[in-house]
Amino acid sequence: MAALAAAATALSLAACGSSGPSAASSGKGLTMWVLNDQTTIKESVEAYNKDHPDEKITLRMFANDDYKQKLRVAFGANQAPDLFFNWGGGALEDYVKAGKVDALESGEVDLPRFMPSVLDSATLDGKFYGVPANGITPVVLYYNKKVLKDAGAEPPKTYDELLTAVQKLKGEGVTPISLAANSKWPTLMYLEYLLDREGGHTVFEKIAAGDSTAWKDPAVTKANSRLQELVEAGAFGGNASSVGYDQGAATALLHTGKAGMELMGTWEYANLVKAAPDFVEKDLGYVPFPVLPRGKGDPRNIVGNPSNFLSLKAKSKNKSAALTYLKDYVMNDAQIDSFLATGSVPPVNKLESKLASVKSPDNKKWLTFVYELVRDAENFQLSWDQDLPSDQADPLLTNVDKSFLRQIDPEQFGVNMSKAAK
CATH class of the missing domain: 3.40.190.10 (Periplasmic binding protein-like II)
Structure with missing residues (x-):
């Protein structure tokens, strides 16, 4: 630690x-x-x-x-x-x-x-x-064990279970999911996962290959619909747009029990160890991003920064x-x-033998979880703002934020990005 x-x-x-x-x-x-x-x-x-x-x-x-x-x-x-x-x-x-x-x-x-x-x-x-x-830094869903238990919620394995957990946590007066929406790129993580789960990794592969029309794929629209559904359900509380990531506020909401979950890259684990080592040892849990049972995406797929x-x-x-x-x-x-x-x-x-020699049980559990997540992944999608040409990164983050704020409808997101990619 x-x-x-x-x-x-x-x-x-x-x-x-x-x-x-x-x-x-x-x-x-x-x-x-x-x-x-x-x-x-x-x-x-x-x-x-x-x-x-x-x-x-x-x-x-x-x-x-x-x-x-x-x-x-x-x-x-x-x-x-x-x-x-x-x-x-x-x-x-x-x-x-x-x-x-x-x-x-x-x-x-x-x-x-x-x-x-x-x-x-x-x-x-x-x-x-x-x-x-x-x-490797895949994006995972962290959760506060005590907060979820007190709300009668389970760590979500599916999207429907995520919505259920959101309602239960709201009922306890807790922000269901901590999100530093002011920084924009944390919100992008949701859209990356939702598109992959909804349409599979090939949809974004077409986009990254230069097919601007692929932004209008129905799966892109559906992913934005689900993002807005989470917002409307109150998943991120009422002031996520005022929270930035660099100041550590989103991290603090999780370990102080003011939020139940947080979607973030694996670097967050070390931040939590530094800020709240007792929380890490007693109450920190983590799972892959929830599955969409009716989606086309492989549930083993992950997003983040491969390296x-x-x-x-x-x-x-x-x-x-x-x-x-x-x-x-x-x-x-x-x-x-x-x-x-x-x-x-x-x-x-072949890291298994080195992982087996890690002395701390908490660290061994965490490192093994991340290793197996990436080892078994069918596809590891690089963060969109890094994968796309630099002249598309700013329009991407701007439109992700507009979708999150519901300033544009789900279909308009794809239309806007298609224009930006031409």
Whole structure:
């Protein structure tokens, strides 16, 4: 628990920025750019540099808000680093299509060690353009055991059970589901899951592939209808739009017993450990997002951030050294142990023996839950605002918020996004 609490701030930055940039090391050899919060990557670079004093990695670390723009400028000026940190999805695809990124051969970096559903986010036309570089962060439904028990509600396994729990929690004067709607991206998580459960993962795959008409698919409309149904049922209380995520208010509602549930990425576990370790030990529960029994989606599908990736720029003069680092220093035993110690599950196969050796029963239960959730997933959908081209991310979040506020009807959401995607 202590180790998890120490890592909570770094893990929460999967959803927000930090400050920078700064140079972490210097010397001849290849260059690498990552975010400030990637301490495990920093440690792996230090290990590599110790073993390769004549071809060290020069590491630069940036704040999240600055990073994407600096990377675009660097590529445009032909000054990009040899290895660069990215989110996969649409942003990486833009660089690939521009000929800025080298494909990685499976044998060069031992890709079979990684979970297939995670690798998909850095795969284009059957080729791999990145090595997973940090822990998996699917979105799960957390709940307060005591609050649900006092309300006579069960952890929901189906959408209908979710609606039932909402009514029971409302009856007890508790906010059924904590939501930081002011930040918009937490609301997006609901729409991502509802579309997948309603129509299956292929609907959004068409959208991500550039088919703007797919936004008008009936499943998109139905997903928005269900989101608005939850709002109308009072699932999120009366002031969700005034709650932001970064201040920790949504997290606090759950662990203080003022809310029954919260849908959030797995980084929230470490935040809860830091804020309320007693709550984690006694009253924290978690389940996958509820199933739609009549929906087309596979109930094993998950959404979130499969991983971040390290990708190799095209025509790097230090390709050999870069491949050595990616193969031998990324997700090696030391890194895997480091991730597990901070409550984060690395995206590698065959973790069962390491999970079995985790000493804390609570931590072991949590890590095993996340590992099996991703291992068994038929599809792991990257967050839409990361998967789509950057010029669609703002219209997406704006229209998600409008749908949540019921300022547009469910069908209008698809119409608006179809126009934004053209």
